[in-house]
Structures are given as C-alpha cells and as structure tokens.
Amino acid sequence: MSERSGLNCVICGVGGQGNVLASRLIAQVLLARDEHVKTAETIGMAQRGGSVASHVRGGHPQSPLVPKGCADCLIAFEPGEAVRCIDYLAPGGTIVVNTQAAQPPVAALQGIDYDGSEALAYLRALPGVQLVEVDGASICEQAGSSKVLNIALLAAAVKSGALGITREELEDAIRERVHPRFHEMNLRAIMLVSE
Amino acid sequence: MPVKLLMGNEALGLGAIHAGVNFVSGYPGTPSTEVLEAVAKHNDGSIHVEWSTNEKAALEAAAGAAYAGARALVTMKQVGLNVASDPLMTLSYIGVEGGLVIVVADDPGPISSQTEQDTRNFAQFAKVPLFDPASPGEAYAMIQDAFELSERHHTPVIVRPTTRVSHACGTVKTRGGVADCGAAFQNPTLDDDDASWERHVPSGFTKDTQRWVVFPRTSYLNHGKVEKRAAAIAEELSFGYRPNRIEMSGMGHAEATCAFAERGDKRFELGIACGGISYHYVMEALEMCGLELPVLKIGTPYPFPAKLATEFLEAVDEVLCVEELDPIIERELNFLCGFEFLANTVHGKLDGYFGYAGEQSVEAICDVLADVADLHNETNVSDQIVSLPKPELPPRPPVLCAGCPHRASFYAVKRAVGKRKAIFCGDIGCYTLGNAAPLDMVDTCLCMGGGITVAQGIETVDPDTLAFGFVGDSTFFASGITGVVNAVYNQHDMIVCILDNSTTAMTGQQPHPGTGRTMMGTEVPPLSIPRILEALGVDCQIVDPLDFEGAVQAVRDAIDKTGVRAIIFKSPCIYLEPPAHPAVKLDLDACIDCRACIKQLGCPALVVEDGHVAVDESLCYGCELCCKICPTDALREGGSDE
Structure with a gap:
C-alpha cells in the first residue's frame, strides 16, 4: 500500500450540482499550503444530468484519479451516487452524504420510486466507515439558495476531520476562487453546518 | 504565486502564449475546448483568436498564418482531425515557415466522443511529429518545445493530450520567454512573469511557387525530404529530450534517471514501457506493488525515439507495455526486436494482457503486474473493496436539461408525425440526447453534419418514409450546409430541422457564425440561417418550439409539402438566459x-x-x-x- 501522506478525496453527484467547484476549492486549500495537487473532473456530455465524479489528490500524487480503495473521504451530493462510487473508499474512510435523493428521469419513467432510502440504509450498514449525513435541503433553505449544497457538504467534510483542512482554510479558498457576490451565502452555509 | 493550479488545457493555452503564438484557430470539441478559450482569456489583443467554422477551415487558416511566418496554434478533438485530415496530409509535405502546432485531444473511454481513435496513428500516417504529454505540467512545457521543433524543422507538429491530461488540474510552474527544445524543459523557470515572454514577429509571406504550390513533381521531392526529416527528429529526440527517458521507479526524477544510467552490466527481468497519462498510472501502480523497475517513458511516440528504446530493450528481458487505445509503443518495440535481433518478450495488448477499449487504470496495471511480475503479496486493490451487497440503483445517463428547447422541438415533430412512417436522423451535439426514452427521436447518428445526408440515403431507398434530418446551429455552419446543397441538387425529399439555440451548447456555449460574436470580443453581423436556406432555394419556416401548437402546425405544414424544406426551431439554450418564467x-x-x-x-x-x-x-x-x-x-x- 502507498505510504503517501496526501489527501485522496472523491466527490460524486449529478451533473450541474456544483461538483467541479467543490474539487477546485479543496485543491485551492492544498495549493495555498504549497502542496502538489492533482484533480480530475467530468466535463462534457456527461455533465448534462448524468453521474459525475471529481477526484482531488494532495501530496505529490502520480495519477490524477484516486485508485479504488484509496479515498480517505467520499463526498456525495446524493445517496445513490455515494453507493455508485463506494469502491473508491479506503477502509476506515469517511463518507459525507446529502440525504436528499436526486431522482433520475429514468426512474420516474420506469415507475421506480427512487428516494435514496435503500442507498442510505446500505451506507449506514457499512462496517468501519465514518458516515456523516447532511440534510442539504434544509441548509440550502436556511442559506437561501440551492446553489450552496456543494459548500454545505464541504463544510461537513471539514468538520468531520476527514479532509485534514480547517474551516478557515475553506473560507479563504472561497474568497480566492468564488465571485464576491456569492461569498456571503456560501459563508452562511459553512456557519450553518459548522455550528 | 510561483506555482499555479492549471487545468491541462489551460496549461496548453498558456504554454502557447509563452511560446509567442500569433494566430489561434479551432473548433470546439470535448476534451479540447478550453485550450483556445485559455488563450482568448489571457489575450492582450495581440493574438488573433477565432473559433473557425470547422476544423478544416481552422487548420487551413492557421497554415496560411504559418506560411506568413506567424506561430500558429490549431485546437480540436480527435474526430475533428478527421475533418482536417485533407489539409494536414498535404501540409506535412509543404511544411511551414512559422511554427504550427495542432492540439488534438484524444478521449479514451470514450467519455464524450463517437470513437476511441488514437491520434498517434494519424501522426505516423501523416508523418508529423507528435508530443504526448503525461500531465498538465508536461503539457505546458511540451507545447513550447513543439513550437520550437516545428519552426526549426518546418513541419506541422501535433500535441496530443488525453482527457485525463486535458481535464485534470495540476500544479504547474509557469515561466516567461520561449523554450528551447528539451533543454529548457529540464529547468522549468520559477518566474511567473507572464509579461516577460518574447513576442514573435511574423516575417510576412514570401512568394515561392516551388515551395507553396503542391504539384506531383514537388510532392515526389518533398516525400523524400519528409522521410529524412522524420529520421533526423527521431535521432534528436532519442537522447537529451527529457520527456523521452528511462528511469527507475520509486525514486525522485533526478536520481531515477541516474540509477538506470549507472546500472553497469545489470540486466533486469522486467521493464515497463509507457507514455502519456499511463506513465503516471504505472508509477503509482509500481509504488503500490513495491516494485523498483526500469521504466521507458515515451513522450514523442512519432518519430519514435528508437535508439533510446533499443538501449532500454538491451537492459531488460521482458517488457510490459502500458498505454491507452492502440498498441503504438508495443508495436514499435516489437519491430525493434526484429530489426535489431533482440530476444525480448514484449507484453501488452497484442498478447492480451490489456484490452484495447476504454481507459487505462492503476487498478488494471496492478492486476497485470501481479501476473507478470509473479507477485503474491498483499497489493491486490480489489481486496479492499467493501463486500456488502449493493442496492440496485437506477441508471443515470446524461439527459436534456429541464427547460431545454430541444425537448420541445423533438416533441413537436413527434406529435406532428404521429403514426406516419418516418425516420429521424440525428447529429452531434446536445440534441443527440433526444435519442433517450421517452422522446426516442434519434434513429441514426453518425458524425458532424451527417444527419441531413444520411436521411437522403434512407429516403431514396425507402421512398414511403418521411425523412427528417436534425442539425444544431453550430453544426449547420460546421458541415450541415453542404448536406443541404446536396439534397437540393439531387432532388431529395426531406425535412431539415435546425435546432437553433443560438450557441454551441454541448461544449459550453461557444460563439459561432450565427451568434454575431467572435473570440476577439467583437460584435459582427450574424450570419442568417434562413437567408442561407432561402439562397439555396429551400422552403423555410421559423418557429418557437416553446409555442407548442405553432411548432406542431409548422411540422404538419412541412409534412404536406415535398422536396427539401426546412424548419428552424429557434429558442435560446437555457444557459444563455435566466428563466423568463417561475417554476411550474x-x-x-x-x-x-x-x-x-x-x-x-x-x-x-x-x-x-x-x-x-x-x-x-x-x-x-x-x-x-x-x-x-x-x-x-x-x-x-x-x-x-x-
């Protein structure tokens, strides 16, 4: 097994949920620490409401993709996508999951009543895994925008300790990479999760 | 900040600027699009940047600029090079005055493409040097080396990133100035002063019919020169060009190269040969498996650095080749074994250790290493995967966005056609997603602009079928117009549906000739699709697809006519404008x-x-x-x- 000390994180969800920004913010934090960073993102056709995953790695990584079984932290915008990407998780890793399901149009068409509950039950039953459940819908409502889901999940991951980064570092990364117009609502989302 | 987090494509764009590029053209296509956008973003106005109508136009315009001594960059995805292959093949013979670099992004997977074609084959076929970067950092340096090599040898040069280089971000040290081939790459400058790069001043075009006009007699002479040029470049790239190297895994760069050089008479049972992103997968897999092996890294698969590869083959018994798509390096090594009478065993795709389709991965390499290196240790990655049975999940393929006008257009056609016998020939773009249930409105999809022409063949064979060809606005300009001309001239009976959302949507809202905006930031008169159709003698209606009844009626009216008729469904992409109405x-x-x-x-x-x-x-x-x-x-x- 690799001796690397750097972070390995996989962020998964549905195209359009703000996945790429989430991975860039973690990368920004590591860059601010003078770490070597690599990320891999899904851009293009798969973005249009399909399953997407971003990978972020610190500490002189070779591959931009996290090998299976090596992610310290899996951040999922949706319970089913967490299950789809579970093979990336390292033993004893942390899963941060938004409990609200995103229903694929295929499910509605085929009359499958997909609400993510089976996926959540599976995640809860996984042995030796730290599971952090986030009520994303409620935080978005309190923060006043559905756009802050990515920041809410990042803040929960920061709080869990799995990313090895601090709230202040995340806030600095937002100030560095996000348009000032959106700073307040994103910082509010962090506050709602952290306190 | 001395170090930047750059996406591979941004690194290529910035590298081109730092190489003094004067002229940049291209056509959008995943995963290549951001290269040209990066140049446009950092352009101080001194570089001409354009989205051309298609890849062929882009390469021809850039060739002209390079004839006139400018440094020119062309960007496209791998299937775009098929469109630009006509000028490329001849340009290899004619050559250039200023450096000409073509960035062609390959898409193993494929993640967003029609094919998994390997552009390294195209380089061999066209006899054009190709650089194969392994990371954003190497891409930044290589594109500068590519300009230098192109200008010195008067040849177009291809830089070929793959998706995991183009769309990966990495920490990159940027610098000013123009790189020298190879030498500068060994010492990436720490300075980040973007203003310090040297501007290149084009010499202007010098008339010389012997040089710029292609004729059979000059092509005969040029053919010989092209072969000599390739041999000279192969020699040059074999030694001293760092992206081509032999190193020992499990060490830092500098000591890794020394460790191999100082091996003495030591032979290794196994060595790895790789290139592109696979190099990093290999290094990680070797680290995970705890193996220290000699690794041959190929940064320029064409012309192949044969002397370096021979040195490697002479030091190892067996070789495992790790690459994506076609077994290019593997074939070259097998060829060298025969040519140089070497007794190596070369493993890879040809003997079934790896498959041809899809991406390479650290996991797959670990599995094969366990087999080839006869490992019986704990490094089996899949052991660590949780074994609890997973719940069944509904599939989540990409779909047309909520509010996408294409959905309304397809639905209007579907309703108007009803139970009539009809064929719906689709095309490349967001609207390919109209194939999914419940719309099920794409019966064929072949290539850019192919919907309109495929429909003509089908309606000729099945004359009782209503033939529809769908095309987007950007695709109409790229290669749809010729299909309409064909239909009119050859008296086909079909309905051309132009899904005009006022942008190149799939690749991220790039402007095109119909939008009235250019990549230089200027406003220009937009080209009118209805006036073009009118000039071609095509009966044309314009409807708003979100006016459902009006749209259905327009399709019914078109169905009642014969000959070539067109309906333009005009409504902007939802990414262009905020919603006009609240949620339903x-x-x-x-x-x-x-x-x-x-x-x-x-x-x-x-x-x-x-x-x-x-x-x-x-x-x-x-x-x-x-x-x-x-x-x-x-x-x-x-x-x-x-």
Whole structure:
C-alpha cells in the first residue's frame, strides 16, 4: 500500500450540482499550503444530468484519479451516487452524504420510486466507515439558495476531520476562487453546518 | 504565486502564449475546448483568436498564418482531425515557415466522443511529429518545445493530450520567454512573469511557387525530404529530450534517471514501457506493488525515439507495455526486436494482457503486474473493496436539461408525425440526447453534419418514409450546409430541422457564425440561417418550439409539402438566459397522476415523490411545455394563481 501522506478525496453527484467547484476549492486549500495537487473532473456530455465524479489528490500524487480503495473521504451530493462510487473508499474512510435523493428521469419513467432510502440504509450498514449525513435541503433553505449544497457538504467534510483542512482554510479558498457576490451565502452555509 | 493550479488545457493555452503564438484557430470539441478559450482569456489583443467554422477551415487558416511566418496554434478533438485530415496530409509535405502546432485531444473511454481513435496513428500516417504529454505540467512545457521543433524543422507538429491530461488540474510552474527544445524543459523557470515572454514577429509571406504550390513533381521531392526529416527528429529526440527517458521507479526524477544510467552490466527481468497519462498510472501502480523497475517513458511516440528504446530493450528481458487505445509503443518495440535481433518478450495488448477499449487504470496495471511480475503479496486493490451487497440503483445517463428547447422541438415533430412512417436522423451535439426514452427521436447518428445526408440515403431507398434530418446551429455552419446543397441538387425529399439555440451548447456555449460574436470580443453581423436556406432555394419556416401548437402546425405544414424544406426551431439554450418564467406549479386537486407529462417529456424537473407526480422547483426552468400537454391542466404557469 502507498505510504503517501496526501489527501485522496472523491466527490460524486449529478451533473450541474456544483461538483467541479467543490474539487477546485479543496485543491485551492492544498495549493495555498504549497502542496502538489492533482484533480480530475467530468466535463462534457456527461455533465448534462448524468453521474459525475471529481477526484482531488494532495501530496505529490502520480495519477490524477484516486485508485479504488484509496479515498480517505467520499463526498456525495446524493445517496445513490455515494453507493455508485463506494469502491473508491479506503477502509476506515469517511463518507459525507446529502440525504436528499436526486431522482433520475429514468426512474420516474420506469415507475421506480427512487428516494435514496435503500442507498442510505446500505451506507449506514457499512462496517468501519465514518458516515456523516447532511440534510442539504434544509441548509440550502436556511442559506437561501440551492446553489450552496456543494459548500454545505464541504463544510461537513471539514468538520468531520476527514479532509485534514480547517474551516478557515475553506473560507479563504472561497474568497480566492468564488465571485464576491456569492461569498456571503456560501459563508452562511459553512456557519450553518459548522455550528 | 510561483506555482499555479492549471487545468491541462489551460496549461496548453498558456504554454502557447509563452511560446509567442500569433494566430489561434479551432473548433470546439470535448476534451479540447478550453485550450483556445485559455488563450482568448489571457489575450492582450495581440493574438488573433477565432473559433473557425470547422476544423478544416481552422487548420487551413492557421497554415496560411504559418506560411506568413506567424506561430500558429490549431485546437480540436480527435474526430475533428478527421475533418482536417485533407489539409494536414498535404501540409506535412509543404511544411511551414512559422511554427504550427495542432492540439488534438484524444478521449479514451470514450467519455464524450463517437470513437476511441488514437491520434498517434494519424501522426505516423501523416508523418508529423507528435508530443504526448503525461500531465498538465508536461503539457505546458511540451507545447513550447513543439513550437520550437516545428519552426526549426518546418513541419506541422501535433500535441496530443488525453482527457485525463486535458481535464485534470495540476500544479504547474509557469515561466516567461520561449523554450528551447528539451533543454529548457529540464529547468522549468520559477518566474511567473507572464509579461516577460518574447513576442514573435511574423516575417510576412514570401512568394515561392516551388515551395507553396503542391504539384506531383514537388510532392515526389518533398516525400523524400519528409522521410529524412522524420529520421533526423527521431535521432534528436532519442537522447537529451527529457520527456523521452528511462528511469527507475520509486525514486525522485533526478536520481531515477541516474540509477538506470549507472546500472553497469545489470540486466533486469522486467521493464515497463509507457507514455502519456499511463506513465503516471504505472508509477503509482509500481509504488503500490513495491516494485523498483526500469521504466521507458515515451513522450514523442512519432518519430519514435528508437535508439533510446533499443538501449532500454538491451537492459531488460521482458517488457510490459502500458498505454491507452492502440498498441503504438508495443508495436514499435516489437519491430525493434526484429530489426535489431533482440530476444525480448514484449507484453501488452497484442498478447492480451490489456484490452484495447476504454481507459487505462492503476487498478488494471496492478492486476497485470501481479501476473507478470509473479507477485503474491498483499497489493491486490480489489481486496479492499467493501463486500456488502449493493442496492440496485437506477441508471443515470446524461439527459436534456429541464427547460431545454430541444425537448420541445423533438416533441413537436413527434406529435406532428404521429403514426406516419418516418425516420429521424440525428447529429452531434446536445440534441443527440433526444435519442433517450421517452422522446426516442434519434434513429441514426453518425458524425458532424451527417444527419441531413444520411436521411437522403434512407429516403431514396425507402421512398414511403418521411425523412427528417436534425442539425444544431453550430453544426449547420460546421458541415450541415453542404448536406443541404446536396439534397437540393439531387432532388431529395426531406425535412431539415435546425435546432437553433443560438450557441454551441454541448461544449459550453461557444460563439459561432450565427451568434454575431467572435473570440476577439467583437460584435459582427450574424450570419442568417434562413437567408442561407432561402439562397439555396429551400422552403423555410421559423418557429418557437416553446409555442407548442405553432411548432406542431409548422411540422404538419412541412409534412404536406415535398422536396427539401426546412424548419428552424429557434429558442435560446437555457444557459444563455435566466428563466423568463417561475417554476411550474402542480395543482394536486386537478392532477389525476396519469403521468402523461413524465411519460411524454422525460423532463428532469418532473419527478415522482411519495408515489405521486411532483415538480422539482430547484430544477424547473419554467419553459411551461408540460403545462401545454397536461390533459387536466393540473400543471400551471408559476405564479398564475398567486
């Protein structure tokens, strides 16, 4: 097994949920620490409401993709996508999951009543895994925008300790990479999760 | 900040600027699009940047600029090079004055493409040097080396990133100035002063018919020169060009190269040969497996650095080749074994250790290493994967966005056609997604602009079939017009549906000739699709697809006519404008839960919640198409009853 000390994180969800920004913010934090960073993102056709995953790695990584079984932290915008990407998780890793399901149009068409509950039950039953459940819908409502889901999940991951980064570092990364117009609502989302 | 986090494509764009590029052209295509956008973003106005109508136009224009001594960059995805192959093949013979670099992004997977073609083959075929970067950092340096090599040898040069280089971000040290081939790459400058790069001043075009006009006699002479040029470049790239190297795994760069050089008479049982992103997968896999092996890294698969590869083969018994797509390096090594009478065993795709299709991965390499290196240790990655049985998940393929006007256009055609026998020939773009249930409105999809022409062949063979060809606005300009001309001239009977959303949507909203904007930031008169069609003698209607009844009527009118007729469905991409209307409201008292809306439209904002239809207001764009088809008027315009 690799001796690397750097972070390995996989962020998964549905195209359009703000996945790429989430991975860039973690990368920004590591860059601010003078770490070597690599990320891999899904851009293009798969973005249009399909399953997407971003990978972020610190500490002189070779591959931009996290090998299976090596992610310290899996951040999922949706319970089913967490299950789809579970093979990336390292033993004893942390899963941060938004409990609200995103229903694929295929499910509605085929009359499958997909609400993510089976996926959540599976995640809860996984042995030796730290599971952090986030009520994303409620935080978005309190923060006043559905756009802050990515920041809410990042803040929960920061709080869990799995990313090895601090709230202040995340806030600095937002100030560095996000348009000032959106700073307040994103910082509010962090506050709602952290306190 | 001395170090930047750059996406591979941004690194290529910035590298081109730092190489003094004067002229940049291209056509959008995943995963290449951001290269040209990066140049445009950092352009101080001194570089001409354009989205050309297609890849062929882009390469020809850039060739002209390079004839006149400019440094020129052309960007496209791998299938784009098929379109540009006509000028490329001849340009290899004619050559250039200023450096000409073509960035062609390959897409193993494929993640966003029609084919998994390997551009390294194209380089061999066209006899054009190709650089194969392994990371954003190497891409930044290589594109500068590519310009230098191109200018010195008067040849076009290809730089070929793959998706995991183009769309990966990495920490990159940038610098000013113009790189020297190879030498500068060994010492990436720490300085980040973007202003310090040297501007290149084009010499201007010098007339010389012997040089610039292709004739059979000059081509005969040039053919010989091209072969000599390739041999000279192969020699040059074999030694001293760092992206081509032999190193020992498990060490830092500098000591790794020394460790191999100082091996003495030591032979190794196994060595790895690789290139591109696979190099990093290999290094990680070797680290995970705890193996220290000599690794041959190929940064320029054509012309192949044969002398370096021979040195490697002479030091090892067996070789495992790790690459994506075609076994290019593997074939070269097998060839060298025969040519140089070497007794190595070369493993890879040809003997079945790796498959041809899809991406390479650290996991797959670990598995093969365990086999080849006869490992019996604990490094089997799959052991660590959780073994609890997973719940079944509904598939989540990409779909047309909520509010996408293409959904309304397809649905209007579907309703107007009804039970008539019809064929729907689709094309490349977001609207390819119209193939999914429940729309099911794409019967064929071949290539850019192919929908219009494929329909002509089918209607000729099946004359009782109504033939529809769908094309987007950007694709219409790229290669749809020739198909319409063909239809008119050859008296085909078809309906051309132009889905005009005023942008190149799939690749991220790039401007095109119909938008009135250029990549230089100027406003220009937009080209009019209806006036072009009119000039071709095509009967043409323009409708708003979100005016559902009007759109259906327009299709009915077109069905009643014969010959070539066109309908332009004009409504902007939802990414161009904020929603004009609030989210649709569902009146639960009126809704009979028949789910006609879901079954007919497949909109992501129409969901089932607690066993009943619901509107996901966070996704609904307010296009109100569903309101128009709800049989009980339960779906209503948002805010209408407030």
